[in-house]
């Protein structure tokens with residue numbers, strides 16, 4: 001089977017970073033608190049993008065952090081936010097360039113909804129996790145921003161990109177935030193994937209899906 005990464009178009013990257021910074025900080029902070037409560041030592045962030053989540057995690061604990069993303073353009077933002085304290089690897093979530101059992105924690109935010117092969121995504125997570133390791137998946141990120149606020153913080157050109165992205169989501173998903181899976185879908189995906197997870201938590205609130213799994 002051919003696996004194609006679902007990249008963010010290069011021309012949208014800068015706008016995405018700004019929106020994340022202004023509308024997502026609280027979200028990344030709260031995810032970092034959840035991650036830190038499980039005290040990981042070696043952590044992988046899949047679809048890390050700008051790395052703001054890792055920067056928040058690194059404020060809370062000492063941990064070796066690796067972010068992977070198929071969109072290379074994020075690298076300079078990632079280096080800026082993580083201050084060079086985390087590694088960025090350009091890679092595909094479906095074919096992670098890591099040996100089995102390389103991490104004790106895998107986190108991923110705002111990625112699941114974009115994936116055409118979610119089973120394969122969970123299989124790769126399961127493969128690179130040690131036995132007893134955790135994965136926390138949140139989807140999508142609640143990057144809501146009013147048009148007024150966007151107009152204030154973005155340049156005219158970025159505002160046009162923001163509007164296009166927003167209109168696209170509204171047309172496609174009926175909401176500014178992209179559609180994501182329901183809890184029942186995730187349970188089916190996990191059942192039909194070759195993984196060995198215990199489901200610790202699954203929850204969907206305000207459009208954000210939370211999945212916490214532990215590898216047997």
Ligand SMILES: C[S@@+](CC[C@H](N)C(=O)[O-])C[C@H]1O[C@@H](n2cnc3c(N)ncnc32)[C@H](O)[C@@H]1O
Nearest residue numbers: 005006008047048049069070071092093109110
């Ligand atoms: C909506 S962004 C989320 C970025 C960041 N995690 C956040 O919470 O803001 C989705 C990210 O997943 C990346 N991505 C999508 N499909 C991917 C794949 N198959 N392999 C690696 N990265 C992927 C995109 O390039 C993008 O950076």
